[in-house]
Amino acid sequence: MKKFYIKPLVAAIALTAAGQGYAQEASAENTLEEVVVTGFRGSLQSSLNTKRDSVGVVDAIYAEDIADFPDNNLAESLQRIPGVAISRAGGEGQQITVRGLGPDYTRIRINGMESMSSTGGTDAIGGNNRGRGFDFNTFSSDLFSNLIVSKTNSAEIEEGSLGATVDLKTARPMELDDFVLSVGGNLNYNDKSEKVDPKIAVMVSKQFSDTFGALLSVSYADRNITDEGNSTVRWATYPDVGSYRGITDPTLSPELARLEETEEDRRLFHPRIPRYDSYTHEITRTGVAATFQWLPTDATDIVLDVLYSKHDATRNEIFMQGIGNSTADYDDYNFTDYEIDGQTIVYAAISNANAQVENRFDELTTEFQQVTLSATHEFTDRLRMNVLLGNSSSEFSNPVQTTIIARANGVGMTWDYRGDSADTLLTWGEDAYDESSYTLSGIRQRPQGTNNEFTNLTADLEFDFNDSVTLKAGVTSKSFKFDTYQSRYATNEGAKGLTIAGNMYEYDSGLGDGRAWLVPDLDKFIDAGILSNSGDFALSPRTNDIYAVEEDTTSLFTQVDFNTQLGEMPLSGNFGFRFFSTDQASTGWFENSEGNDVQEWVEHSYDDILPALNLRLEPMEDVVFRFSVSEGITRGGLSSLRADQGVSVNGSSYTITGGNPFLEPTKATSYDAGIELYITDTSAMSMTVFKKEIGSHIQRLRDQKTPAELGIPASEVAAQCENAAQNPESCNVNAVFDRSVPLNGPGGDLHGFEWQLQGDFGAFGDAWANVGYIANYTYVKTELAYLNEFGAVDVVANLQNLSEVTKSATLYYENDVFSARIALVDRSDYLTDPRGRDSNNQHGTYGTSNVDFSSSYQFNDNLKFNFDISNLTNQGDDQWVDREDLRLSYYHETGTQVSLGAQYKF
Template sequence: MKSYHPARRAPGPRPRCLSRSIHFLLVGGMAAMPTLALAQDAPATDDIQALDAVSVTGSYSRSLEQAVDLKRDNVGFSDSIVATDVADFPEQNLAEALQRMPGVTIERNKGLGSRVNVRGLPSDYTHVSINDLATASGSGGREVEFDIFASEIIQQVTVQKSPTAADEEGGIAGSVKISTARPFDYSSRQLVASFEGAHNSISEETDPKLSFLAADTWGNWGALVSFSTAKRTNRTDATSGINFRPMSRFLGASGVRGEQAEAVIERDTGREIGNRNDTDESNLIVFQDKVGDRVFLNEQDKWGATGSLQFKPSNDFSLTFDALIGGYDSNEDEYDAAAYSASSRSTLETIHEYDDTTLAQHGILVLRDVSYTDTQHEFLSKERRNETDFRQYSAALDWRSDTWTIDALLGYSGAKKSLDYANLKHVAYAPSRTRWNGNSGETIPSASSNGFDMYNSPERYLFEAYETTLERITDDKYAAQVNIAKTFDLAFLPALRSVQFGARHTDKSKEREYGEAKIGGPSAGDNSWVNTRTLADSQLRPIGDIVPGGAYTARDLDWQMASNAYARDTFRYAGFSTPFDDAQYYRVEEQATALYLMTDFAFDLGPVPLDINAGVRYVDTSVTSFGYHPVQNPDGSTGYTDTPISMDGSYSDVLPSVNLTAELRDGLLLRAAASQTLIRPAMTDIAYKRTASWSSYRFTDGNPALKPTYADQWEVGLEQYLDNGGLLAASYFRKKIDGVVINALTGVVEDVPVYNANGTLNGIYDFDVYQPVNAAGAYEVDGVELIAQLPLTMLHPALEGFGINANYTMLDSSLAGESDLGIQTPMPGLAEKTWNLTAYYENNRFDARVSYNHKSEYVESIGYNMYPIYRDAYGQLDVSIGLRLADNVKLSLKGINLTDEATTGYTMDPSFPTMYELSGRRISLGLRADF
């Protein structure tokens, strides 16, 4: 391998095609890698020929080498994946394609990767851009919902972990930079197509996926289009909802309910109750909130396309128009048979088993096995329809002279999302017994004579409502930027290689409409079905017939329900629509202007060449948000103020950064970085709207005056680049984070009238006002990251074609979860240990990979702001096998979650499980051809 000296790289903005890089385009589960796009520091001709020969085979090891080259060339700490690195692994979306990168983990939802965590920090601490544009997704926060993007249209992803001044926003966790392909990345015409079918072991459905790419250049012009479409049918069987509920639910009840709960606790556990209305006491006695047996059927229809038109009369000038469009439609059916132990009509009857030892250090008494007097049994047929349309367009100019470089960008990124939710709810009240059992919980008939079989008594369930909600979100962002760099060769200051400066302006807005309605009868205003119509009056089918795949797998149970298709046809009368509620409307507008100045220095410190990048970024941000404040009408319904109210916020910041690279010896790099960076508050947090909880006497407001969350961070590491394309790396990083957003009491609204459902005045109350605020104090996160990428031929020639790619990240954090009981817990979403291991073998006709990724347990949420709820450690085994049938045709077989790993969780201790979720294996067979 050619010796590399980072200090000797040509200064100025980093070229799109880095030295010694083959640009791959990901298409349909396998990459097209036809030619080498020459970069500024192209290798020797014999190197090009060798790389081209490997590229025709779709070599995974060559893609790893390219990722190593990108890591080595980049300023600061980063890791990259290219198309082959993604494509030859089983994955269902872009999030799953990223999970094997060092320090990157994903959040899973019913077996599907949805959001990306970098270095264990929450997903909303990560900044995401596509083709240098911060990406809209229609979510309520800043995080990007990666499940809306098909990985087949993505060419390359780099996770930048130490920012430069030129970056739009560093992201406290890091920046995920995604790029799509351009026609002049290739030197000849390309046409690639692929097809894949994937089978889920629980739904027993087979889903298709189709992709193609076409690219060509003629003279000074080039064009590229790519397209991918995929369907996914995934079934998840789960027992869940088994969370702690504080005994204030019963002890605080008036009359017989509260008195009986107190008497039963003292009788059956010996725990004396001093004051049953004292929540400091009752919050330390907990019981099961609900036990639910649930079947989810998630059907997705996803498509994405890219287009690029490029004018490039020379290697020094280009004009490019890039487009990325896509659609993501998801329909999720949930069928839920649940027993709500905390029914408002119920109380304790008998405590059969309790636990006062497991959580004794916190003073918590857990009621493990309890009979209740009047449990609320529920049959819920829920339907969630999600439609997301995504658009991104950009026009870029790149020009280079001998000493000057200019690049400019105009862009738009937008998403529109519609969320349509419905819930057909039938309820039966009866005594029951609920308890923890094995890996979840169960509800069985009570010993009382009025107990019943909750799964097989549809005539006992009365219609309560057909509930609907409708939400629409519009998320738009416009951006303009220019970067200018000047190289220098000064005799009096030879170390100065370049100065770069630039400006960027963004205009972002998010608008949200929301409404809800309940149907109680066959026409508007008719509630004749309520408490008269039974579940037996509906068309019922066994749960194994409503969803594909047969019997329920989480437990040995069967029951009958009304399908969502039947519910939509039956209960939505002609002309029904869910009206939007002005009280729930908000709009947020944000404008940000940034200026930066950055310099590159290169010099030798004795025998060691040094490369230093240092700069400063100034950011000025203004926010305007408006919405409506709710009022309660005398009939108990919620109204709203006649005119919107608005509020402004602003902040400005100076963010310094420095990155240093020193080549201690040939192939051994010492890298160091330090910076201050920020992540802006979520749009939902700065939205100036007010929601009311009339029963809790509480208002919750948004806060446009929120400031960003900041991090002062530094990192130091060693990277050993091996002659065979391998890499050994270790780094230590530390982050000091302040301004973390929390919810806090910020005021009181006095003399608010509250009405009963019958229109009578309940009383006049003072309402507490809670808002998201920036918490005082700072928190620290530090960690170690290890990387080993080793072709095993370095050990023995007989191991030609074998290799491993592994990484490990360990965190230690003082970031604490917010438990009102003072229970020390890590910050929700932060996993302390993650690791990935891939073993592979390949030759010119055959390749095989086995990959295992592991994420340690982490706090998923804090129930009632008191009881930490953990997601158990999760490990997944994936396999990929490829066979080249001809030089341009490849057959691939892939498997996801081959060990059929269950997703599980618990509250505070594993002996109190909260969920047991099975999403099954996924096996796919694909064929790809390039011409």
């Protein structure tokens, strides 16, 4: 086979000096001496080896890379992989999007088993995670030895992903030295919270004999985050304004007439709730990973993994806000000045606007547990078996979510959105700072939670027909259980006989014009019994937010792996099929014959066969071509699957609304083709193009069904027909109803490319050999038709969470004692709602650019010091509504974090 060489000049120009060690062209007779590379370069070498040796498209991060970056959690580690973008909560990474496909399209496996973890976020990011997206902020990076992202499918990989399958793996004691002890600690300072937080990680591994070893990792971290900015809770249009400078007749005031523009497509938008937000997050993250590995024979490897993580948090949200979401209030407002840009009132002074202050407090806990027992055994040199049995559970609880709201009428305010998002200025009249202006207007308590559980049993066999062909076959039995709940006060959420007088305090956020706000004193209201769950404060289940989904799946696969020659070119690959069958059940609330609401189950089943083909060709040494084609599915969103099918009868109008327990999975055919050039052990360049033909896209659409087909009890339908005085002979469970629910609407094509480059500047001389770089660029594009409920095209747009461009770049320096690197991770704008609400055309988030710095000094063989800075530029979270006017929806900053630490290894 021919060998591919790169001369120094070509390497310097085409690869920016990626060709380390190629100052002279090597000859076929050269003998290479093996060099063991450690540190950051070692992790890069391991990552490249994994990418190079795989048959499909794979990217990886190994332990040194994770430990040496200033990452708060696993999501922030993963964002450095090509095509991976992250969304943040409270200033740290929470969920990932891969090649434009959001969290619900990605499967996460921990030590080989599918798992799920959910936490609770602010309202701006969706609150309680009731979806399939994995919340990475549950875990610290310290517990894991490597992360592997498989972007193409093979038959042996379980179904469920259209974006990627991400494998998180903990370390194995028999793969380490006889005894390893690592103790690390950091002190982290955030310039916005102005607090110092500790982080501790300990790992000990011991081989007690040649056949048995144990490993224990423990991590603990505190984090205090001040998360502040401003928001509008969307923008709205109302046709009427009370007055302009006291004039109430629009025929007498052109300014008032302009404010009250009555033509539907000319109405002006104003902020619904213009406000300042001051959030304080206090997070404690505790993690434990234990591994016991037994090698009873040379042919057997048995591993028991135990993983535990607890994410404890409190969040205090304090708002100072104006009222613009009430038509009654807005109709009385007297504008004294305003400015319009497009269809947006970007500046307004209202002499008698109403103000409101809120104090909300949440307690949040996620407890994750997973136990897996895996074994591999070689019966002969040609026959092997792999078995895995495991259970994982994630329990998210938000037992306290209480809010106190006080209102001051007629105090006046101004809003000014004429500058950048960070320059928004809101002001209120003097009476807004006088306690006597306020009345208690609301008390809320909304405890809630979400539970996820997986139980897996997998067994497969591998048989080598010869040195070139291996047959694999296996079976998986998987059970997934999900349930979520919420309660609220049984009676109204008003003042409940309490008063605000004497129950406020001054809160100096530093936002706005610098004056301290008057805020309800939450502790005093708690002392008054608002959390007692008794009397006026008794809680009642909220059935709209109580539902469950269960899925039992059995799958079989067969796959042929081959390794042969195409002429003189090595050719390897695999092809095969996976058959799966899923029995699904979901709950909904229905009225029984006694007139009581009861929760009942609705069942549905589906199955499919998914083929996959992956090819890897080396046309010359150090050059790899790849091609993959496969079919895959992603199951419907959990909230869409709930069986809360509400029946409504109004005259001759028979309708069903709610979820859809009969929703089919989204299916896609994926194509990947790539070329990779490996220059040295740590230098490479690759380009991959990809396309996904997405067969369907879940949207809320209309069709016609009978309640009997949908499993809706006859008693529920009869009750509605009776209330509407309809003839039971024509209005019954077998009548045809118009249904408006999530359905499998038309799909579309997603296409793009990934480019990746890494290397060093050794081609410019030995002095530059310690300086290196990593860069990647991903472009993704798709156009999906979003239909209205009648099936007509409403808008053509990208998928939710899809950034058309994601890119990152790292510049590093490393020698035997000192290492430093600076990294940029960038994602472009993306949609959060392709349609929009309140007549706003789409909702979205501006792109982000996060810059981190990391450095370390190896004092001796055992002791290392590190200094890191994350979010150097204090990147904000900037969200907008309406594609045309880009109205501010939410803008927050969380500050820059500086970390100083040390690590001792023995």
